[in-house]
Amino acid sequence: MAGVFVTSQGISQPLANSGLVLQNGGDNLSVPVGATTFKFANSISYGTAYDIKVLTQPNHMTCSVVNGSGSAGHTATIAASVICTQNTYSIGGTVSGITGDYVVTLTNGSTGGQVTLTKDTPNFTFGTPVADGQAYGVTVLSITSATVTPVKLGCSVANGTDVMGNANRANIVVTCAPN
The missing domain is CATH 2.60.40 (Immunoglobulin-like)
Structure with missing residues (x-):
């Protein structure tokens, strides 16, 4: 699965602070500072449900996932986004x-x-x-x-x-x- 970090205005922004951990089921992903995309290590099959959540907030920020749940379709990429704002x-x-x-x-x-x-x-x-x-x-x-x-x-x-x-x-x- 892949996604992209965006601001609430829809402009791509690198992740500013460390500590963000995303989760999809039992698959956890630590996202590094400066990242503008993310990809879980485990792929999911067509028709499989996904539910991406913020497991751990980054330092001094609050993030949420947009379009983070659904069922995998025929496309190779799921268009989930993470929106982070400085506290x-x-x-x-x-x-x-x-x-x-x-x-x-x-x-x-x-x-x-x-x-x-x-x-x-x-x-x-x-x-x-x-x-x-x-x-x-x-x-x-x-x-x-x-x-x-x-x-x-x-x-x-x-x-x-x-x-x-x-x-x-x-x-x-x-x-x-x-x-």
């Missing part, structure tokens, strides 16, 4: 020191996304997740007030830059104070 996780943290009607907007300049903070926001989480292994960088985009001109509040960001690991992160600390 993503949220980033966020805590904020302190915002007073009055100040509005602080943070941005993740590396991967996109913004979050708006006020005096009533003790914790925050960006709505745009970050892929495992990707760098992120959170900074203050703006500080505004409807009643105070010029703005008399300054904010700093601690733990705002890092490379995403394999779990949600809530360790960003935003500290604001009058300036």
Whole structure:
């Protein structure tokens, strides 16, 4: 049996991470990093049922099989596909020191996304997740007030830059104070 790795957009992509094991019945296949095709060692005969599954997910990714079950026909190749995506996780943290009607907007300049903070926001989480292994960088985009001109509040960001690991992160600390 053979298949091809594709992204959800249908563009061929090499397997990025190690650890993927596919299974068809009792036939297991370890798929190497960089692979764009796969082929099980054991062939199946015409009319034989097949059911290709992901036995072990690759590191830091989630894969699924498309068109992985059916009955072998007259063709030599079964057109099963494996779609893999990098796992993503949220980033966020805590904020302190915002007073009055100040509005602080943070941005993740590396991967996109913004979050708006006020005096009533003790914790925050960006709505745009970050892929495992990707760098992120959170900074203050703006500080505004409807009643105070010029703005008399300054904010700093601690733990705002890092490379995403394999779990949600809530360790960003935003500290604001009058300036």
